[in-house]
Amino acid sequence: MVRGVKRRDYAQYCGIARALELVGERWALLVVRDLTVRPRRYTDLQEGLRGIPTNVLSTRLKELEQAGIVERRVAPAPRRGVVYTLTEVGRALEPALIALGRWGSSQLGEPQPGYVASPDGAVLNLRGAFQPSEAAGLTASWELRLGDTVIHARLADGALTSGLGPVEDGADLVITARFEEGEPPAYRSFVKAAREGRVDLDGPRELFDTFLRVFTYPQACERDLPTPR
Amino acid sequence: MVRGVKRRDYAQYCGIARALELVGERWALLVVRDLTVRPRRYTDLQEGLRGIPTNVLSTRLKELEQAGIVERRVAPAPRRGVVYTLTEVGRALEPALIALGRWGSSQLGEPQPGYVASPDGAVLNLRGAFQPSEAAGLTASWELRLGDTVIHARLADGALTSGLGPVEDGADLVITARFEEGEPPAYRSFVKAAREGRVDLDGPRELFDTFLRVFTYPQACERDLPTPR
């Protein structure tokens, strides 16, 4: 073992290797994903990341805090407790998350039984599906309803803001997905439903076509999930 | 354990989670990084990823091939052997690699003793440093010499092509870094040398300033910088 090199380091002076050292551990980027959308408490994260062992979540949060990516704060009077947020450094990971989500979405097969979908994941996948070139100059707002999950997307002269919850002062178009049995409330499922016409619209129909152009991409590289060995 | 969910899966119907299932294992994205720049043999990869255990490299390559990211081919007559390349799906990971590298570069400290730098990593980090807005409409070519590593970058009306080796029919400007003792031939070290004037130029000086504008981003702890000759 060379001096100055911790065992789990890659020992490469490279941005990609450094990124993987900091957020390459298991579950780490999913923690960042959820915190990118909104601040969360420990138990919120446990729910959004269903299946994460409590000791792993605890360890990741400490490591991410140590790395200056996550901030741990004690919440004020009503609903006291601990709230985790991203630092500026942590928020700077969003482009990487979006790029990974863009690629991974193209590699999603059919939802497996037992698969879940977190609202935070849906927001990030929406942002990954966004096609700026199709949105140039547009101004409009949409409200997407994926089961209990409500997402807003607003274009102001082609610039996107998006997040959880409804659009303030009403969306131009509300799109409610009619999910089938067992279909998780993921963004990908929402797009599938929209393409197949399994949606209810409240607003001008042409804005629905605009939505499909601006917030989806051709699912060229589709493939099935590998069969368990 | 729920049916249909392998133990190491995240069991989330989310593009980011899917990406991490496919390329989130240790060393996996670094293998893809090296293959993004050029096809490589097994031993090439071992050298570029110094420190990777041979059984892990072997396992990762099989997994990546299984996932349709990497292709294994037997090379033709001269220099027979096995050559690994990326598939279309694998090449589609480049934006994610670049985004991760951009972020990770901002988190790189001083090079630790024992750290190495692969030529392939330098190319990807160059692409991550590229600022399209600063390059709009520009046409020019640079050759960067980082020790034994030679990188070319060519702008054609603002569009970048880059890779290893010199520019065909000569670069407009050749920039040779004068590295200090122990400084690894990484892109970040090259930028540092350039900013501190530790470079030799062969070509018009104004193209050097253009290079700094187009291929670097502000890094922490910037100070007044001496001008190179």
Add this chain to the structure above:
DNA sequence: CTGCATCCCCTCAGATACTG
């Protein structure tokens, strides 16, 4: 309740030796 810490178990990574 929330926010962890501790336990055991087992998988996978690290290191090294060896082979078609």
Add this chain to the structure above:
DNA sequence: CAGTATCTGAGGGGATGCAG
């Protein structure tokens, strides 16, 4: 050159305990 075989230990998965 392109891996396989084997051993060991770190770290993740899962259940449980417990303090504020």
